[in-house]
Amino acid sequence: MPISRIAIGSREEATHPSALKAALAEFISTLIFVFAGQGSGMAIASLTSGGGTTPAGLIAAAIAHAFALFVAVSIAANISGGHVNPAVTFGAFIGGNITLLRGILYWIAQLLGSTVACLLLRFSTGGLATGSFALSGVSVWNALVLEIVMTFGLVYTVYATAVDPKRGNLGTIAPIAIGFIVGANILVGGAFDGASMNPAVSFGPALVSWAWSDHWVYWVGPLIGGGLAGIIYEVIFISHTHEQLPSTEY
Template sequence: MADKKMEMGEVGASLMPSESTPAPARPPNKFEKLFQPCLAEVVGTTFFVFIGCVSVIENVESAGRLQPALVHGLAVAVMVACMAEISGSHFNPPFTLAIYLCGGMEMNMVAPYIASQLVGGVLGAAMAKMMTSRENFAKAHGAAFALLQPGSEIGGAVFGEVAMTCLVTMVVLLGAVNTKTRSPLVPFMVGCTVVINILAGGDVSGTCLNPARAFGPAIVSNYWGYHWVYWVGPTTGGLIAAALVRNSTVTLQKLYSNSTVTLQ
């Protein structure tokens, strides 16, 4: 009987609110659920594209790919760390699609996020144009991707965008979305992946990996040469990454459940 009273007392104590128990969190309002994350995506993408474009426009020949690689990688790492708790720090349409497909966000936020990223890309490119000289801006084709010309290996460039976007998207999904592999180091991981991708493939495709990063400069400079490469490649790479992560997660869950049954 004493044991029964003790059990009932414990249950009653857990159900009764105490003064030390914090009040339940207020549910987020419409601004916090919709407008605040979209604003964070606009701001984050704006400054990422702005810093990235300036690094390309003002890049000196002696620096080669190192300067743009470090600038893009460090910029994305900083913005991801700052905005992660507000919007998830996507700043890239393929990231948003892949995160949705892996269950990391609701469907009704996909279109607003992508629209916000494209707006941010345009604003960032416009800021870069305002900051740099006309001569340097003209040489860099408005920081658009002039690397691909009629005689270029378009197939290799598309494949490069697919493969490299797949890699960085997998880092995002495994580092920030998947509960079994989530890591607080994800800003550093994504930034490093961007750096190594640009160092490896910068001379092949320009290493865009982000349609918003290509769309903004294309609008501002009215340069559309092979622009489709920077939509088809990154989008395909993001979808492949989502499929790989989803399938690997399901496989691991099945292996874990089978091993659990066997141990029992």
């Protein structure tokens, strides 16, 4: 069972140069992803009046996030595994594929990357506000279920295409598959809660804009969804080994 493989890790592991390099890779990839995704929404809002809330704005956001995540995962894959998302890291931890201490390093790097991206966006656009995630026409419980289901699909895709040792040549399309599921889910949930699926993506804009309304939804939902995906895929589909999360051969 995956629960038997969950490990805290050691201080030596967490401070090893390879772990620090992996955390730096997560920081850079998350910065690139949030800068492009969040920046595309700011650009649409600047060019149009309320364009970000129109069908065209939703499609543009889905495309921008899909493309940016494809790149962000690809450039970090051989260094850190290309998580770019605390929910992916949590799913990997629950499945026994990364230690807790290394996972915490990833979380810190991802949250910092998102925050720096939003600060850079605010500075480079002359002080334009970064958009924060908010609910629209749904309750917090509706949004919670949305985030759970969407993040489950995302982390399940990560496991199937990047973590599963039987993935074979499927690993070559892992970054684009991961980007596609995020883009598709934005088309589903973007109009209702912004379709975060990623606590870091929500955290940076919330911190920079200091807008924390219903922010807990964007942590609890993705972590539940990611954890469930990790457990289900590990228990049912993976032949268990004691290997760490592979630095996938994309």
